[in-house]
Amino acid sequence: MTAKSLTLLWPYIVVAATSVIVMLVISVRRNHAAVFLLTLSGLAVATALLFLPYLSAPAMVTKLVLIDRYALFYTGLIFAATFIVAALSYPYLELRDGDHEEFYVLLLIAALGASVLTASVHFASLFLGLETLTVSLYALTAYLRSSDRSIEAGVKYLILAAVSSAFILFGMALVYAELGTMEFAAIAERAAGAEVHGLPLTAGFAMIIIGLGFKLAVVPFHMWTPDVYEGAPAPVTAFVATVSKGAVFALVLRLFSIIDVHGRGAEFLIFTVIAVASMFTGNLLALLQNNVKRILAYSSISHLGYLLVAFLASGSLAAAAVAFYLTAYFVTTLGAFGVVTVLSTKERDADSMDDYRGLARQRPWVAGIFTAMLFSLAGIPLTAGFVGKFYVVAAGVDSGLWLLVVILIINSAIGLFYYLRIIIALYTNPKEGGQPTPVPKLSRTGGAVLASLSLLLLWLGVYPGPLIDLIKKTMQNF
Amino acid sequence: MILIWIIIIPLIGGLLAWTLGRGNSVRARWISLLFLAGDAVLAVYLWSRHAGRAGLINGPWLVDMKLPWIPQLGASFHLAMDGLSLVLVGLTIFLGILSVLCSWTEIRDRAGFFHFNLLWTLSGILGVFMALDLFLFYFFWELMLVPMYFLISIWGHENREYASYKFFIFTQAGGLLMLLSILGLYFIHERDTGVYTFDYTLLLGASMSPAAAFWLMLGFFVAFAVKLPAIPIHTWLPDAHTEAPTAGSVILAGLLLKTGAYGLLRFVLPLFPDASATMAPAAMVIAVTGIIYGAVLAFGQNDLKRLVAYTSVSHMGFVLLGIFAGNLISLSGAVMQMVAHGVSTGALFILVGMIQERIHTRDMDRMGGLWSLVPRLSAAGLVFALASLGLPGFGNFVGEFLVLSGSYRAGIPATALAAVGLVLAAIYSLRIVQRVFHGQAKAGTTLADLSTRETGMMAIMIVVILWLGMFPQLLLKTAEPALNAIPCCVAAEQPAPVKGGRK
Numbered sequence: 001m002t003a004k005s006l007t008l009l010w011p012y013i014v015v016a017a018t019s020v021i022v023m024l025v026i027s028v029r030r031n032h033a034a035v036f037l038l039t040l041s042g043l044a045v046a047t048a049l050l051f052l053p054y055l056s057a058p059a060m061v062t063k064l065v066l067i068d069r070y071a072l073f074y075t076g077l078i079f080a081a082t083f084i085v086a087a088l089s090y091p092y093l094e095l096r097d098g099d100h101e102e103f104y105v106l107l108l109i110a111a112l113g114a115s116v117l118t119a120s121v122h123f124a125s126l127f128l129g130l131e132t133l134t135v136s137l138y139a140l141t142a143y144l145r146s147s148d149r150s151i152e153a154g155v156k157y158l159i160l161a162a163v164s165s166a167f168i169l170f171g172m173a174l175v176y177a178e179l180g181t182m183e184f185a186a187i188a189e190r191a192a193g194a195e196v197h198g199l200p201l202t203a204g205f206a207m208i209i210i211g212l213g214f215k216l217a218v219v220p221f222h223m224w225t226p227d228v229y230e231g232a233p234a235p236v237t238a239f240v241a242t243v244s245k246g247a248v249f250a251l252v253l254r255l256f257s258i259i260d261v262h263g264r265g266a267e268f269l270i271f272t273v274i275a276v277a278s279m280f281t282g283n284l285l286a287l288l289q290n291n292v293k294r295i296l297a298y299s300s301i302s303h304l305g306y307l308l309v310a311f312l313a314s315g316s317l318a319a320a321a322v323a324f325y326l327t328a329y330f331v332t333t334l335g336a337f338g339v340v341t342v343l344s345t346k347e348r349d350a351d352s353m354d355d356y357r358g359l360a361r362q363r364p365w366v367a368g369i370f371t372a373m374l375f376s377l378a379g380i381p382l383t384a385g386f387v388g389k390f391y392v393v394a395a396g397v398d399s400g401l402w403l404l405v406v407i408l409i410i411n412s413a414i415g416l417f418y419y420l421r422i423i424i425a426l427y428t429n430p431k432e433g434g435q436p437t438p439v440p441k442l443s444r445t446g447g448a449v450l451a452s453l454s455l456l457l458l459w460l461g462v463y464p465g466p467l468i469d470l471i472k473k474t475m476q477n478f
Numbered sequence: 479m480i481l482i483w484i485i486i487i488p489l490i491g492g493l494l495a496w497t498l499g500r501g502n503s504v505r506a507r508w509i510s511l512l513f514l515a516g517d518a519v520l521a522v523y524l525w526s527r528h529a530g531r532a533g534l535i536n537g538p539w540l541v542d543m544k545l546p547w548i549p550q551l552g553a554s555f556h557l558a559m560d561g562l563s564l565v566l567v568g569l570t571i572f573l574g575i576l577s578v579l580c581s582w583t584e585i586r587d588r589a590g591f592f593h594f595n596l597l598w599t600l601s602g603i604l605g606v607f608m609a610l611d612l613f614l615f616y617f618f619w620e621l622m623l624v625p626m627y628f629l630i631s632i633w634g635h636e637n638r639e640y641a642s643y644k645f646f647i648f649t650q651a652g653g654l655l656m657l658l659s660i661l662g663l664y665f666i667h668e669r670d671t672g673v674y675t676f677d678y679t680l681l682l683g684a685s686m687s688p689a690a691a692f693w694l695m696l697g698f699f700v701a702f703a704v705k706l707p708a709i710p711i712h713t714w715l716p717d718a719h720t721e722a723p724t725a726g727s728v729i730l731a732g733l734l735l736k737t738g739a740y741g742l743l744r745f746v747l748p749l750f751p752d753a754s755a756t757m758a759p760a761a762m763v764i765a766v767t768g769i770i771y772g773a774v775l776a777f778g779q780n781d782l783k784r785l786v787a788y789t790s791v792s793h794m795g796f797v798l799l800g801i802f803a804g805n806l807i808s809l810s811g812a813v814m815q816m817v818a819h820g821v822s823t824g825a826l827f828i829l830v831g832m833i834q835e836r837i838h839t840r841d842m843d844r845m846g847g848l849w850s851l852v853p854r855l856s857a858a859g860l861v862f863a864l865a866s867l868g869l870p871g872f873g874n875f876v877g878e879f880l881v882l883s884g885s886y887r888a889g890i891p892a893t894a895l896a897a898v899g900l901v902l903a904a905i906y907s908l909r910i911v912q913r914v915f916h917g918q919a920k921a922g923t924t925l926a927d928l929s930t931r932e933t934g935m936m937a938i939m940i941v942v943i944l945w946l947g948m949f950p951q952l953l954l955k956t957a958e959p960a961l962n963a964i965p966c967c968v969a970a971e972q973p974a975p976v977k978g979g980r981k
Contacts, residue, residue, distance in 0.1 A: 380621075380624055386617075394661050397658065397662055409651070409658065412651075412654055413650060420631075420642075427628070463547075465548050465549065465550055468550040
């Protein structure tokens with residue numbers, strides 16, 4: 001550990017320090033607004049500082065983390081998403097009773113854990129990052145202590161995430177026992193060198209895949225998703241859907257491209273089955289839901305399936321496709337849950353279909369933004385989701401994964417059905433005789449966040465060139 | 479730049495109609511009309527400058543412009559216009575203006591948003607007719623769906639939700655298959671030349687194995703056949719046409735169906751000449767089935783709007799037949815039929831809309847005897863019923879005649895069966911006249927006849943359809959250079975065409 005490697009870690013240190021400072025501030029005096037602003041500025045500074053290591057990347061810092069442009073890109077994405085989640089949380093928490101300040105401490109710690117995952121090249125940093133992220137998420141999910149559903153979701157998440165962590169640990173132990181190393185690169189080398197792959201090694205990888213599959217919420221490890229999405233406070237749901245999954249996906253992509261999943265039949269087959277099952281299960285079950293948060297939960301399962309198609313397509317185009325798709329998915333998902341957040345009242349989150357019926361008349365802008373987000377999820381032009389889906393399909397076609405691509409397309413058509421269902425509800429009139437649900441006042445922060453997300457969505461959808469350039473630069477060594 | 483403006487003007491008009499027209503529907507209507515008129519001026523200007531001339535710049539293109547868009551992917555903002563595009567752009571703007579006019583009193587709820595959607599759909603369609611970059615084409619192709627979906631799902635009739643779902647999912651699924659083919663072509667071309675590009679003019683020369691070409695062609699074909707619509711993927715059409723508001727039906731029948739035919743002419747035949755030749759017999763069977771099936775089902779309908787919708791299936795069968803018969807005469811006929819069908823069916827939908835506005839039903843059992851009540855409306859109805867049955871003097875006759883005489887060369891049985899479709903067309907068209915306009919009056923005693931606006935609309939449409947029938951040469955000449963550039967035409971004009979031969 002030298003002074004140079006310390007400069008590489010500045011962004012991470014700033015986020016960690018911000019969480020400590022916030023904690024200290026809370027112990028002196030509780031002030032929601034001050035804590036909120038402190039959090040935002042900490043994240044902004046950390047994001048700005050990402051340019052510092054960008055120039056000297058790639059560089060190893062100890063054996064645990066590799067600060068390369070890949071890691072910095074995803075770290076930036078995570079910090080930006082956390083910034084948005086924090087901005088959405090402020091008006092949401094203001095409406096509710098109880099202490100709000102600790103929320104931001106947890107959020108910062110979770111972001112730190114997630115960003116460590118993107119840079120991890122060692123089992124130890126993988127596990128530390130993952131647990132830092134997950135433990136904060138238990139508390140965040142159950143943050144609204146007066147709500148039964150929130151607590152239920154928290155407990156459910158705790159139990160399942162703990163089980164999946166156990167799987168990962170066991171898997172790591174098996175791999176270590178076989179190969180005697182915990183560094184990704186060395187694992188790849190020794191696994192390739194070994195003439196016969198013993199059962200323990202394959203079992204070890206399989207258990208790691210299972211554990212990570214839980215975090216990604218891909219089928220068949222998706223059971224917790226709808227309940228947690230439904231029960232968690234809306235901003236936390238946004239965080240789980242984007243930061244938590246995005247970070248783990250970045251890790252999976254790095255881990256399995258170092259280990260070369262394409263050269264390993266068994267692992268490739270496992271991922272293919274998972275991708276197909278996630279696409280179909282996510283979309284088909286979403287058709288049966290009436291709760292908007294649950295629909296979005298199942299939709300996110302299917303989106304992870306789409307991402308896996310890009311992941312399975314090898315090559316630099318695939319890495320770029322994943323990066324673009326994840327960015328588009330972050331913007332879209334944050335926007336969609338942002339709408340859910342700003343429509344939530346003091347008593348409950350806006351998750352029933354009735355909350356959205358006729359919204360276009362009462363809140364034309366919010367309805368318009370939600371429509372744009374849903375179209376983006378469905379991959380319709382003018383939105384970021386379109387270019388993302390295009391990229392994923394391109395990566396699949398380039399690698400000749402025709403079966404997966406055709407399944408993806410069938411699923412896009414199925415998916416349209418439930419996105420359109422919500423959109424139609426937005427524009428129909430409230431039921432005969434029924435009063436339109438009163439809509440809470442739009443806060444200034446909420447409005448600003450939604451407006452900027454939708455501008456970003458359109459910009460990425462119409463003029464994606466700059467982002468593609470950035471991604472190409474960051475993925476070139478990958 | 480003029481091509482970009484043709485697309486942008488409706489976009490701006492739509493935004494203005496929405497923002498300024500909130501709560502003031504008359505303003506929204508005038509804004510839309512004004513901007514479409516501006517577009518029309520541009521189109522007429524292009525026509526007067528270029529019509530009938532072969533391409534001056536490169537190949538058949540009259541106007542050609544290319545801006546960088548996403549160079550990282552090889553996608554550019556490449557628009558170009560040849561005679562075929564020009565004709566269809568003209569049709570788009572013409573029907574666009576009429577659809578604003580025909581919703582003047584029909585749409586009262588959220589008129590600003592309605593016109594926004596209307597103009598954005600038109601803009602997407604205009605883009606489809608001019609895009610020469612496959613990425614851009616796909617972009618516009620999808621883009622025109624969304625506002626159309628809103629037109630059906632918000633302002634449609636009783637069963638609008640179901641119809642709009644079905645419309646959107648069918649076309650979107652077809653579109654995604656086309657996306658696969660576009661990407662397949664993109665990567666095949668890249669492997670050959672090392673250049674990533676979506677540019678049509680560059681992809682034209684891509685060489686590939688016959689099997690690959692066939693599959694890629696099939697992806698495009700399915701997407702366009704859904705739009706066209708061809709049997710058996712036409713089932714979205716009767717629902718969507720019936721449930722859409724009048725303007726929506728006009729645009730659907732008059733323009734969206736044409737994008738499918740245009741795609742076949744612009745992409746399927748030139749990009750995959752051999753594979754299209756392989757496909758031709760099957761496509762012609764599909765076409766003839768569609769002609770007869772559509773006509774028979776049209777005869778069985780009681781809902782007037784649904785009847786007109788099924789006649790579209792029948793008429794568009796002629797277009798498909800003409801395209802895959804693959805000689806200059808049949809292709810000219812297909813283009814003529816596209817335009818004539820756009821005008822005549824558009825007019826029929828507008829008439830159905832007018833009738834529905836007056837007697838609040840589309841059920842033919844509750845009509846009858848309208849001639850004595852609304853003579854002007856009924857006269858217009860008679861004219862377009864006759865146009866639809868292919869009476870000489872109307873544009874439809876020219877189109878169908880050219881298609882049949884062209885397809886006679888390609889296959890006599892198919893031509894004979896298609897000609898049966900003409901007889902059936904006469905039956906269902908005359909049935910409309912009899913059941914709606916003749917007989918005992920059932921719908922009250924007094925109804926308002928056509929207003930000045932409505933009379934004007936009908937007069938213009940009658941003039942246009944007659945002009946197409948009497949003086950088809952101008953339109954045919956405009957489209958001819960573009961059609962001549964299509965490989966199958968070139969092959970057919972040679973004295974001894976080598977089967978499936980390619981340079």
